[in-house]
Amino acid sequence: MLTSFKLTRRNFVRAASAGALAIGAPAILRPAMAADVLKIGVLVADSGPAALFGPAQRAAAELGAATVNAKGGILGRQVAIVFADAGASPAEVAKSAVKLMLSDKVEMIFGSHDSAVRQGVENVVKGKLPYVYTPVFEGDDCSPNVYFLGEVPEQELQKTLPKLLEFAKGKTFYLVGNDYVWARTTNEKAKKYIGEIGGKVVAEDYYPLGAPNKFENTVAKIKAEKPSVVLQTLVGGDNVNFNRTFADFNLSDDIVRLSCLLEENTLMGIGKDASKNLYSSLGYFADIDLPENKTFIGELAKKYGDKAPQQCTISKGLYDAFIFASAVAAKSKSLGAKEFAAAAEGISFETPSGPMTMTKRHTTKNIFLARCDGTKFTVIDTFSAVPTQQSCT
Amino acid sequence: METLLLTQVINVVYEVLILAIIVLGLAVVMGLLNVLNIAHGEFIMIGAYTAYVVQKSGLPYVLAVPAAAGVCGIIGLVVERFLIRPLRYEPFETLLATWGLGLLLRKLVELGFGRGYRSVEIPVVGSLNFFGEAYPTYRLVLMGVSASVLAGLFLWYRRAPTGARIRAMVGNPVLAEAVGIKTRELARNTFVTGTAMAGIAGVMIAPLTPVEPFMGLAFIVNSFFALVVGGMGTVAGLFAGAGIIGGLQSVLSATVNPTTAYLAMLFLSILFLWQRPRGLFPRP
Numbered sequence: 001m002l003t004s005f006k007l008t009r010r011n012f013v014r015a016a017s018a019g020a021l022a023i024g025a026p027a028i029l030r031p032a033m034a035a036d037v038l039k040i041g042v043l044v045a046d047s048g049p050a051a052l053f054g055p056a057q058r059a060a061a062e063l064g065a066a067t068v069n070a071k072g073g074i075l076g077r078q079v080a081i082v083f084a085d086a087g088a089s090p091a092e093v094a095k096s097a098v099k100l101m102l103s104d105k106v107e108m109i110f111g112s113h114d115s116a117v118r119q120g121v122e123n124v125v126k127g128k129l130p131y132v133y134t135p136v137f138e139g140d141d142c143s144p145n146v147y148f149l150g151e152v153p154e155q156e157l158q159k160t161l162p163k164l165l166e167f168a169k170g171k172t173f174y175l176v177g178n179d180y181v182w183a184r185t186t187n188e189k190a191k192k193y194i195g196e197i198g199g200k201v202v203a204e205d206y207y208p209l210g211a212p213n214k215f216e217n218t219v220a221k222i223k224a225e226k227p228s229v230v231l232q233t234l235v236g237g238d239n240v241n242f243n244r245t246f247a248d249f250n251l252s253d254d255i256v257r258l259s260c261l262l263e264e265n266t267l268m269g270i271g272k273d274a275s276k277n278l279y280s281s282l283g284y285f286a287d288i289d290l291p292e293n294k295t296f297i298g299e300l301a302k303k304y305g306d307k308a309p310q311q312c313t314i315s316k317g318l319y320d321a322f323i324f325a326s327a328v329a330a331k332s333k334s335l336g337a338k339e340f341a342a343a344a345e346g347i348s349f350e351t352p353s354g355p356m357t358m359t360k361r362h363t364t365k366n367i368f369l370a371r372c373d374g375t376k377f378t379v380i381d382t383f384s385a386v387p388t389q390q391s392c393t
Numbered sequence: 394m395e396t397l398l399l400t401q402v403i404n405v406v407y408e409v410l411i412l413a414i415i416v417l418g419l420a421v422v423m424g425l426l427n428v429l430n431i432a433h434g435e436f437i438m439i440g441a442y443t444a445y446v447v448q449k450s451g452l453p454y455v456l457a458v459p460a461a462a463g464v465c466g467i468i469g470l471v472v473e474r475f476l477i478r479p480l481r482y483e484p485f486e487t488l489l490a491t492w493g494l495g496l497l498l499r500k501l502v503e504l505g506f507g508r509g510y511r512s513v514e515i516p517v518v519g520s521l522n523f524f525g526e527a528y529p530t531y532r533l534v535l536m537g538v539s540a541s542v543l544a545g546l547f548l549w550y551r552r553a554p555t556g557a558r559i560r561a562m563v564g565n566p567v568l569a570e571a572v573g574i575k576t577r578e579l580a581r582n583t584f585v586t587g588t589a590m591a592g593i594a595g596v597m598i599a600p601l602t603p604v605e606p607f608m609g610l611a612f613i614v615n616s617f618f619a620l621v622v623g624g625m626g627t628v629a630g631l632f633a634g635a636g637i638i639g640g641l642q643s644v645l646s647a648t649v650n651p652t653t654a655y656l657a658m659l660f661l662s663i664l665f666l667w668q669r670p671r672g673l674f675p676r677p
Binding site: 049051052054055179205206207208211212213214216217218220221223224237240241244245248249250265266268269270271272273274309310 | 396397400401404407408507508509510511512513514515518520527528529531532600601602603604605607608611612614615642643646647650651652655656
């Protein structure tokens with residue numbers, strides 16, 4: 001075999017140039033390909049305290065991309081997702097966002113993560129490309145070219161609190177939350193609504209975020225104070241811990257609990273023996289009886305089978321982001337900051353939780369008040385098109 | 394308000410005892426073998442999942458105790474043979490190795506059970522009147538069990554010959570071997586005991602917290618600080634550490650606020666690491 005190929009100069013040149021062509025060819029083809037595919041950076045929780053939502057977030061985003069692609073993509077281009085982990089520190093995630101922009105050349109960023117990370121990402125994106133932030137958050141952010149799909153406290157509380165009083169024995173409120181911006185802002189806004197309905201806040205407690213918290217102290221205080229409602233802004237494991245401790249101390253019969261971030265996974269953790277008289281106010285529950293939601297959940301089941309991760313408002317928002325972006329782009333015909341922002345104002349789009357309308361870069365949407373029955377949610381009231389009362393221009 | 398004070402006092406005792414039982418396994422391994430088992434929290438997590446499985450299959454909850462001790466003990470046995478012993482029980486090497494082990498165990502559990510929260514039902518429901526104040530029965534049971542386990546261990550370590558052998562091995566391994574103590578077996582058994590204890594702690598706390606693959610991380614921090622403050626390798630250190638860290642957190646979070654309590658604990662631990670790294674009651 002070896003003798004049949006002599007390494008002459010001519011053979012060498014021939015082989016080398018063929019090799020160079022083979023290596024060089026994709027570089028020639030690449031720009032043409034890249035122009036076709038529209039890359040979108042999607043920040044999901046692959047690690048960190050919200051890692052629980054990671055698989056569901058990825059599934060919702062992938063279904064969003066597939067749905068948009070089936071209808072011809074965005075601006076006539078097929079979309080492709082580049083995932084990045086949003087579970088690290090804000091500075092780390094900001095670095096990932098820079099990498100998404102410079103090396104992956106994404107043209108939009110969608111993210112489902114906490115506010116500290118959002119601020120880190122905003123500082124590096126600087127409005128250069130559309131950034132769609134999807135989860136529940138505290139509001140009051142008007143960074144340029146950022147679009148908010150999540151529920152703000154005004155939406156979660158304004159109509160829900162008066163309704164909740166129908167189940168409570170009085171109008172005294174005990175507030176308990178994690179010690180960070182979302183919980184503190186939500187409670188400040190809650191105090192206004194509690195005042196409007198003639199209620200009174202008896203005490204408030206804040207627990208450090210991400211610390212190994214125990215809630216016996218607060219529960220003992222609640223037992224002594226006997227409020228009629230406990231308003232919770234605890235997240236994840238702390239939400240589970242608090243509610244289990246609360247029920248262990250036998251308080252769930254007399255005191256109504258409303259959580260501002262209680263979704264399907266957290267309720268599984270709280271369990272059926274601790275969820276009596278516990279309510280949740282959110283813009284989406286996986287069980288809501290809407291045809292769009294049936295399609296959404298059905299498509300996920302088709303794609304992932306039994307392994308389909310549990311959807312909730314935190315993950316489903318990423319699906320909405322694709323629907324939103326494709327609706328805006330269809331109108332703006334461009335992803336330029338100015339055109340996109342102008343087209344986004346007032347745009348309506350259909351999501352699994354019903355229609356949404358973007359007003360001043362925040363989203364008017366349906367809000368559901370659900371009661372926990374065991375480890376399932378029963379929607380007891382739906383408030384249509386609840387405004388955000390945010391005033392970004 | 395008097396009843397509130399009483400409840401808060403019980404809460405402090407409860408927090409201290411729970412912390413002591415969580416630290417116990419770590420204290421045994423670290424205090425006696427100088428191995429800081431970073432995967433200690435993951436053994437607690439596996440104990441909690443064992444409790445979950447036992448409860449799901451309809452068996453009595455008490456069975457979870459031997460089951461978790463068995464599962465965690467066997468994992469401990471394998472880990473000792475293939476990770477700790479080849480690294481010759483060197484503190485730094487084993488620290489890194491058990492850190493990696495923690496990652497592996499979390500991922501394995503995630504593969505089996507997913508990332509979602511599981512909840513273990515409280516095995517003993519209801520509450521008991523305790524000096525006129527109702528306190529959840531399960532927590533009282535836990536306090537009782539923790540106190541007896543700790544007392545039992547204390548007595549055993551003082552009186553039983555195995556305790557003396559461990560003390561001899563720790564004090565002077567070469568001499569201990571010379572007088573016929575099988576130090577290799579003894580070290581192995583000590584390590585396995587530590588992991589089995591972590592498993593049992595997992596069973597005890599499983600009904601109180603969300604059971605999920607990352608739950609162990611929350612326990613390792615406080616446990617480590619309790620050891621730092623208390624000092625390693627002594628029973629007095631274990632009680633002092635759990636008492637100070639658990640008590641401080643509980644009292645400050647009841648009287649000031651939980652964030653300050655957490656801050657104070659971190660501050661105290663840093664102070665100890667800096668000024669008195671061997672803790673209050675170190676092994677002489």
